[in-house]
Amino acid sequence: PHFYLTIEVDMDNAKESRAQINSLPDTKVSFNDMVLKACAMALRKHPQVNTSWNGDTTRYHQHIHMGVAVAVDEDLLGLTQIGSAVKDLAGKARNKKISPSEMEGSTFTVSNLGMFGILEFTSIINQPNSAILSVGAIVEKPVVKNGEIVVGSTMKLTLACDHRTVDGAVGAQFLQTLRYFVENPVTISDFINRITKASFQRDAFFIFRF
Secondary structure, X not given: OXXXXXXXXEOHHHHHHHHHHHOOOOOOOOHHHHHHHHHHHHHHHOHHHOEEEOOOXXXXXXXXXXXXXXOEEOOEEOOOOOHHHHHHHHHHHHOOOOOHHHOOOOOEEEEEOHHHOOOOOOOOOOOOEXXXXXXXXXXXXXXXXXXXXXXXXXXXXXXXXXXXXXXXXXXXHHHHHHHHHHHOHHHHOOHHHHOOOEEEEOOOEEEEEO
């Protein structure tokens, strides 16, 4: 049984931080990379979201395995890379050369359709995960800051939860923490060095262990 929670986050600081990071030589960081790391950090603070339903009990996972669902259209793979490991796996995915040893189950999934201009959407949870995050496009629009109307950048995030393992309050608290990390990217600035593993699964599904 799914239920959905949606928040809108301020992306101004994230845009500025990404521009600074990408100004470094041989560095390419996407907004999706930043969301992935923010989710991994939020999962550490809310372990109930990093669980699976076992039929009559809830299993808490010791490790965080981030799954990335991306679109595949015949031979075209749309993937936001996280480092050289994912670039290598993307090539293997296109050529259907992923080995069984490179396949591993996720504990939480992020699905991003923002690159297609989708503002907001809901995703179906990848079983046996307890939740999946849907990431929309970053848009510029009038926002209120310090009592004044200014142009700002925002992005909508929708969390789908399995009510057997994650209740509404837990899901809401997870999103509050996630909002803090995304809106304060200095807290996730070390994420490039924290990636330890990546693998491919299903049509186009990458796993990262944090």
